[in-house]
Amino acid sequence: MKRIITATVNNRSGVLNRITGLLQKRHFNIESISVGRTEVEGISKMTFVVDVEDNQKLEQVTKQLNKQIEVLKVSDITDKAIVARELALIKVMSSGQLRSEIQGIIEPFRASVIDVSKDSLSIQVTGKPDKIEALIDLLRPYGIKELARTGVTAFQRGQQPQQSELTSFSLLN
Amino acid sequence: MVKTEAKPDTSTGNKTKTGADLLVESLINENVTTIFGYPGGAVLPIYDALYRAKGSFDHILNRHEQGAIHAAEGYARVSGKPGVVIATSGPGATNLVTGIADAMMDSLPLVIFTGQVARGVIGTDAFQESDVMGITTPITKHNYQVQDVRDLPRTVKEAFHIASTGRPGPVVVDIPKDISANPVEGTFDTDFHLPGYQPTTKPNPLQLKKLAEALAKAKKPVVLAGAGVLMGKASEELRSLVEHYQLPVTTTLLGLGSFPGNHKLSLGMAGMHGTYAANTAIYECDLLINIGARFDDRLTGNLEKFAPDATVAHIDIDPAEIGKNVTTHIPIVADSKVALTMLGDHIKEAPQHKEWLNRLYDNKIQYPLWYNTPDEEMVPQWLIEEVYNVTGGNAIITTDVGQHQMWAAQYYAFDQPNRWVTSGGLGTMGFGFPAALGAQLAKPNDTVVAVVGDGGFQMTLQELSILQERQLPVKVLIVNNGALGMVRQWQESFYEQRYSESLLDVQPDFVKLAEAYGIKGMKIEKQTDLVNALPDLFEYDGPVVVDCRVLQQENVYPMIAPGKGINEMIGVKR
Ligand SMILES: Cc1ncc(C[n+]2csc(CCOP(=O)(O)OP(=O)(O)O)c2C)c(N)n1
Ligand SMILES: [Mg+2]
Numbered sequence: 001m002k003r004i005i006t007a008t009v010n011n012r013s014g015v016l017n018r019i020t021g022l023l024q025k026r027h028f029n030i031e032s033i034s035v036g037r038t039e040v041e042g043i044s045k046m047t048f049v050v051d052v053e054d055n056q057k058l059e060q061v062t063k064q065l066n067k068q069i070e071v072l073k074v075s076d077i078t079d080k081a082i083v084a085r086e087l088a089l090i091k092v093m094s095s096g097q098l099r100s101e102i103q104g105i106i107e108p109f110r111a112s113v114i115d116v117s118k119d120s121l122s123i124q125v126t127g128k129p130d131k132i133e134a135l136i137d138l139l140r141p142y143g144i145k146e147l148a149r150t151g152v153t154a155f156q157r158g159q160q161p162q163q164s165e166l167t168s169f170s171l172l173n
Numbered sequence: 174m175v176k177t178e179a180k181p182d183t184s185t186g187n188k189t190k191t192g193a194d195l196l197v198e199s200l201i202n203e204n205v206t207t208i209f210g211y212p213g214g215a216v217l218p219i220y221d222a223l224y225r226a227k228g229s230f231d232h233i234l235n236r237h238e239q240g241a242i243h244a245a246e247g248y249a250r251v252s253g254k255p256g257v258v259i260a261t262s263g264p265g266a267t268n269l270v271t272g273i274a275d276a277m278m279d280s281l282p283l284v285i286f287t288g289q290v291a292r293g294v295i296g297t298d299a300f301q302e303s304d305v306m307g308i309t310t311p312i313t314k315h316n317y318q319v320q321d322v323r324d325l326p327r328t329v330k331e332a333f334h335i336a337s338t339g340r341p342g343p344v345v346v347d348i349p350k351d352i353s354a355n356p357v358e359g360t361f362d363t364d365f366h367l368p369g370y371q372p373t374t375k376p377n378p379l380q381l382k383k384l385a386e387a388l389a390k391a392k393k394p395v396v397l398a399g400a401g402v403l404m405g406k407a408s409e410e411l412r413s414l415v416e417h418y419q420l421p422v423t424t425t426l427l428g429l430g431s432f433p434g435n436h437k438l439s440l441g442m443a444g445m446h447g448t449y450a451a452n453t454a455i456y457e458c459d460l461l462i463n464i465g466a467r468f469d470d471r472l473t474g475n476l477e478k479f480a481p482d483a484t485v486a487h488i489d490i491d492p493a494e495i496g497k498n499v500t501t502h503i504p505i506v507a508d509s510k511v512a513l514t515m516l517g518d519h520i521k522e523a524p525q526h527k528e529w530l531n532r533l534y535d536n537k538i539q540y541p542l543w544y545n546t547p548d549e550e551m552v553p554q555w556l557i558e559e560v561y562n563v564t565g566g567n568a569i570i571t572t573d574v575g576q577h578q579m580w581a582a583q584y585y586a587f588d589q590p591n592r593w594v595t596s597g598g599l600g601t602m603g604f605g606f607p608a609a610l611g612a613q614l615a616k617p618n619d620t621v622v623a624v625v626g627d628g629g630f631q632m633t634l635q636e637l638s639i640l641q642e643r644q645l646p647v648k649v650l651i652v653n654n655g656a657l658g659m660v661r662q663w664q665e666s667f668y669e670q671r672y673s674e675s676l677l678d679v680q681p682d683f684v685k686l687a688e689a690y691g692i693k694g695m696k697i698e699k700q701t702d703l704v705n706a707l708p709d710l711f712e713y714d715g716p717v718v719v720d721c722r723v724l725q726q727e728n729v730y731p732m733i734a735p736g737k738g739i740n741e742m743i744g745v746k747r
Contacts (some may be wrong), residue, residue, distance in 0.1 A: 021311050056500075066493075080182050
């Protein structure tokens with residue numbers, strides 16, 4: 001199952017290495033990691049999309065992350081009300097006559113063309129991973145020359161629905 | 174641009190303080206008295222500062238960095254204080270790697286200072302540069318590279334705090350040469366705040382209540398005591414609790430001594446080479462109370478057959494250990510001492526389990542550890558029993574890794590805490606002997622015996638120099654079976670006796686070797702000779718190396734073969 005986990009960390013040298021190393025050493029499957037600064041100086045936020053077999057593995061991932069001294073907080077936000085976004089840059093083959101066709105495809109995705117050359121078109125799209133997946137699928141027949149994705153970054157919405165059945169588990173006891 | 178190393182300012186004599194002096198001051202503030210280390214280019218400023226602070230520390234110049242770090246581990250294990258190690262950059266640091274990994278696995282508090290090339294040349298493959306941060310990240314509780322000398326005192330303070338609190342572990346502080354060499358002025362703030370590191374020591378009362386209720390209902394309870402009991406200094410609390418409720422206790426390899434081995438309620442060690450009584454108790458129990466053990470695979474065997482009918486309670490200071498290997502019904506994140514003390518207050522009703530106890534006591538008598546005694550030749554199990562008898566069970570025993578380690582664990586009934594020093598998680602050959610000299614330095618008045626194999630002793634025997642230099646009265650007993658015995662045993666049992674590279678046909682003359690280091694050496698081949706020699710040997714107030722020739726064909730039994738369950742022991746006395 002795929003889960004979205006965020007970690008706030010001290011922005012010190014070696015933190016990224018420590019965290020990716022631990023995920024690798026314990027054979028946790030990581031689909032994506034994104035890292036960036038936050039509103040607080042010296043604090044960064046990491047967003048992981050992990051693919052784990054079961055709850056026991058998931059609990060291990062969060063506990064192992066939490067155990068790191070530079071990690072301040074770990075949250076599994078998969079079942080929370082969240083906003084999650086990813087950015088992708090897609091370069092497709094396109095000669096003159098296909099351009100408008102591609103334009104028509106990307107428009108509903110609110111993607112934009114950010115670079116044009118003689119035989120290619122570069123498109124920028126942001127959104128949830130499945131939306132990006134869908135656009136990539138649609139563009140594939142045209143021939144994708146290059147693709148770069150940032151991985152998901154996410155946080156919780158300002159307001160959380162009042163529901164008690166949210167699956168969450170505490171790290172302590 | 175040509176980058177050059179910052180030149181240390183040596184012209185000013187001892188008038189100007191350097192980063193290295195700050196380090197020395199910090200070590201004094203941490204009450205460090207013993208340092209295990211080895212000098213080299215990148216730590217020259219540090220060694221110069223140590224020279225200026227002569228008299229503040231006892232610096233042990235081990236003869237290999239691996240010797241230094243294992244000695245620091247032995248020191249930490251018996252004293253409970255962090256072991257302190259200094260090594261130079263590059264090869265000095267990489268020689269520490271085995272010991273760092275060992276300390277990480279066995280949760281030993283170490284603070285390790287490594288020299289690093291000057292900041293200006295880091296990343297240029299400078300002479301003796303190695304990526305110490307990269308190399309040690311996966312095998313440390315935490316690591317630092319000091320980037321600004323003003324951070325140094327605080328970093329040292331943090332390092333000691335992290336190494337010795339919560340679940341202890343090794344912390345590396347990598348210090349670029351220019352940081353230790355350059356002059357500094359002023360005093361620096363050492364207050365630290367670690368919001369990401371707040372170990373939980375107090376248990377959740379609700380979980381304690383659940384455990385108390387489970388205990389009241391239990392018909393077949395058993396306690397598994399691990400190293401967490403020792404680390405938490407909770408042996409007394411454990412004892413009074415289990416005596417009060419008459420709970421049987423088994424320990425892990427590293428938990429030996431957390432509960433008296435000769436106590437009526439003791440079932441002995443559990444696991445791969447544990448006792449029948451202990452393993453059967455775990456297999457059949459309906460309530461397993463694990464205190465500070467991490468359910469290592471050498472303990473559990475096949476997980477499907479481990480305590481299959483039990484409610485599992487697990488008290489551990491490291492939340493990540495709970496539920497990692499064994500499904501846990503009552504998780505209790507806490508310091509063992511606090512948890513055991515509070516648990517007593519929660520128990521309202523004692524379990525009724527007389528029948529169970531009688532059955533376990535019966536197992537202890539019916540299926541004890543066993544070995545055959547020949548007429549004259551020595552067998553290793555007997556040898557350990559003799560050592561136990563002569564030392565009155567009061568010695569500190571360190572071991573290397575292999576058959577002799579398991580025999581020491583089985584036959585030296587550890588009645589007191591912190592007298593057992595062994596490499597459990599990593600199983601590091603070469604650990605036992607240097608660990609003994611560290612233990613002896615921590616406890617100068619105690620009898621320290623290094624029980625080592627003929628194979629493993631040869632991995633770190635250069636440390637004999639330290640015995641000579643310090644006249645440390647360590648007794649080194651080489652359990653000499655002319656083989657890498659544990660490998661030989663597995664080849665006998667699981668590889669149809671194909672003894673591939675496991676027989677040591679050619680060996681040094683260990684007596685002469687000891688003598689070459691100015692140490693008394695002895696060779697003993699017969700039971701009677703050992704019986705005659707042992708009392709004098711322990712009377713003698715100096716180091717001794719004893720080459721004990723034992724029968725090669727002895728195997729460690731009973732045993733849970735790899736992949737088998739805790740209920741499927743072989744080699745149990747019938
Ligand atoms: C550094 C290291 N290398 C290899 C091993 C694998 N190993 C485990 S026990 C053993 C044999 C040890 O022989 P010896 O020291 O003579 O002890 P014995 O088993 O004979 O008592 C070996 C090679 C190890 N544990 N550590
Ligand atoms: Mg041997």
